[in-house]
Amino acid sequence: MLDYKLLEALATVIECGGFERAGAALGLSQSAVSQRIKALEIRLGQPVLIRHPHLEPTPAGRRLLNHHQQVRLLERDLRSALPTLEAASPRLRIALNADSLATWWAEAVSDFCRAEGLLLDLVIEDQDVGLKRLRDGDVAACLCASDQPIAGARCVPLGTMVYHPYATPDYIARYFPEGPTEVAFRQAPAIVYGPHDQLQHRFLAQCGYHGAFPHHLCPSSEGFVRLAAGGIGYGMMPRLQVESLVAEGRLASIAPARSLAVPLYWHFWRHSGELLARLTRVLGDIVLR
């Protein structure tokens, strides 16, 4: 059996962001924490922590942390079966897409988190990387647009998010006076979330345009909306995120007949305990628009 005191030291160092604070959290001296980490590294035959430029786990350390998290989750189920065991806050590491986190996610899960005393450890990833992290055991669940199940995990559809190509009315008058034409697409600066974001390309293909287009890159949902509202580009945004700006007339669609529906799927390990099963039921009840 693993020595979980050593794993706990590692998890606490990462969570607290330092040896001294981890010591305070565990009621140990800083050097006792260091010794535990060193003992872990000796048993493993390789480092578990990188000290510079940031304190972070090595890939091996990350694998240990994930195992530690899974054991914590299983312990939580045990504790609810045996309530006299001392309670501890559970923690779930979840990969999700940036637009969900910037829109419906918090409202959908906050009652559940409060009721269960659940702490979230969220990471933003696009679908390929998110599913890879699930496969690697680095996250317990992944919310993304892919419906390709991975072995050992379940995949539950959650509905779709609807995207429209929004810009300010001034921007539309300047760049799209004739509507979404090829000439306009060649000139009008778009906003793209990042190099792997395919929404803008899919929208242009839907309009029959396959050429190049000038674009800003902005890897932030909120920054994306702000750049569009600042009038320097148009881009595909979830209707959900901008409905108040649309209602106020500050953003409008450059092509009102066009939209893209992005399906969302919830992937999670089959055997990771009751807590994740209950969260899955909560997410199954949400209604996306």
Place this chain on the structure above:
Amino acid sequence: MLDYKLLEALATVIECGGFERAGAALGLSQSAVSQRIKALEIRLGQPVLIRHPHLEPTPAGRRLLNHHQQVRLLERDLRSALPTLEAASPRLRIALNADSLATWWAEAVSDFCRAEGLLLDLVIEDQDVGLKRLRDGDVAACLCASDQPIAGARCVPLGTMVYHPYATPDYIARYFPEGPTEVAFRQAPAIVYGPHDQLQHRFLAQCGYHGAFPHHLCPSSEGFVRLAAGGIGYGMMPRLQVESLVAEGRLASIAPARSLAVPLYWHFWRHSGELLARLTRVLGDIVLR
């Protein structure tokens, strides 16, 4: 002299996210684009692109792309001196902190981007990584909290962003009935942006608390505000970002007497042309609160 046709092929493949689209953008066949990339790799003696899981530049490819970007910027100055040369949109790759991008950034720069026809290529990084990318020549400028200048670059102070520890009134009533006490800090779930985010630790230290605290991790400015507004945690947020929620009474400070001022600095290469110098003047005129 380098063969800039090859560099342009590389830049276009990355910007368009694929060989076929790059070909369309350059008026070349897909195989002609591949040949240019291959020619570049043969001259360099190493790959410039990684194909899987995503199309992205290798470190060497990134260095070439950055050089290509700098040459483009210098060409832009040349074109404004020689207006009969055909114009092209300039592009600036800038590293900045997530909270600036989620708040004042777009409003501060959008008039400038429109007037100059400037396209932004934004990357979100914390200060250490952002400054490293500037040093590596991967970005042309970096907006961050560090005032440590790097060799060859200038550093201009832009003011400060003020952070307060906000939560919902219900949350405050539940977890901080006696105000910000040690007992409360030990129980109340905080929200932290990521493992390198030191604001929460600095706030707790200011309150004289140095122990562990339960926390969510949420690497999204907008998601962070939404989790707090959903009532599942408190966290350090820029006043600028939440003033409407505070005015509506949906968020309040757990410790009204406490705040943290985070200074912001603009780092940029001294010799990267007039455009960056003008953008710097625009940023020098902003007034942060």
